[in-house]
Amino acid sequence: MSTTDTAVHTAVVVDAPIDRAFAVFTDGIGTWWNKDHHILEAPLAEMIFEPHVGGRIIDRGVDGSESSWARVLAYDPPQRLVFSWEISTQWQIETDPEKVSEVEVRFTAEGPARTRVELEHRNLERHGDGWEQMRDSVGSDAGWASGLHGYAAVVGAA
């Protein structure tokens, strides 16, 4: 798979029918998303995936607070899904539509119970040059992945 400077690509093959693969990625996002990967002040209670173009992906905290960090740009079950990634390099919700990246997920049946899932997170350059601030601001526990320790754990899993 090609790699460009402003995107990351990854893929996984799952032993499940394509309909289930799509449903777990979308409706079931809360079953697999890392519960430390949110930007709420409170612990994460649930994630809501609104299954239509224009829908939102919303994190809801145990205190009822919400962060809506993505918008569904394409919703073609069970083949394709595109959503925006509206988290700034300051680990805040990005309100400038020019500064959000996007994630495309494609599902391909390789058999009746086997599905290939390909993911591209692209347009990363739109987030601008603030990676250093991103680094500084995740020093608090409120940051994504509970701060640098989580960050290091993610990078360290290479």
Added chain:
Amino acid sequence: MTYGAEALTALADPTRRAIFERLADGPRAVGELAAGLPVSRPAVSQHLRVLKGAGLVSDRADGTRRIYQLDPDGLGALRAYLDQFWNQSLAAYKEAVERTDKEPQ
């Protein structure tokens, strides 16, 4: 920018990853980085050259010392972060998909 796979390759080495993670805490001179690692100072310098070549780290002069920091202008670090993030996430996703249907979702 020509950074891409080099960033990921650079971070595949555990010592370079340790250096990278230390720099995530803030800028450091070579001596400070070497002090906490079981490798020689020249070895740290060599690793820093690789990280710099991969677009993950930049350096600047501070008097007679050189200070190294994560490259704020490079997308390499963000890409390396997101690459790991999605690899981990899809591994968890695969587990969730392959759980038996009897379990909730």
